[in-house]
Amino acid sequence: MIDFANAAYVKLNERNPADAHADLAELLLPDERVLVAFRGIRDSVTFTTKRIVAVNVQGMTGKKKDYTSLPYSRVQAFSVETAGTFDRDTELELWFSGLGLVKLEFGAGVDVRGLSRLLAERCL
Incomplete structure (x- = not known):
């Protein structure tokens, strides 16, 4: 399980959903589609029709990966913070x-x- 309190999911940027689908194809259910995907330096977060999949790439070679599935049904609350004039991050x-x-x-x-x-x- 990824330690989200100390996770390196800093400054995620959009990535091609088709690339994310190819990376997760063996994990996705037959009726599950990738909606939007993001990538950090090595790690990624993908929003599908059923869940959020966080991938933590581990080790020097990056061959070892931790896949964490976060089902929408378990979300109790969420909050977004938009970018400001000087702080462009969200x-x-x-x-x-x-x-x-x-x-x-x-x-x-x-x-x-x-x-x-x-x-x-997905949650409400």
Whole structure:
């Protein structure tokens, strides 16, 4: 399990959903689609039609990976912080039943309001 309190999910930027689908193809259910995906330096977060999949790449070679599935059904609350004039980064905070707070930080230009709509559609 990824330690989200100390996770290196800093400054996630958008990535091609098709690339994320290819990376996660063996984990996805037959009727599950990738909606939007983000990548950090090595790690990634993907929002699908059923869950959020966080991938933590480990080790020097990056061959070892931790896949954490965060089902929308376990989200108790979420919060988005938009960019400001001087602080161009955005944030998404999710509170999961049994897990606690998961905080994701995004680089400039990521539409966190769109993520908020996506979460509202899946969680409410």
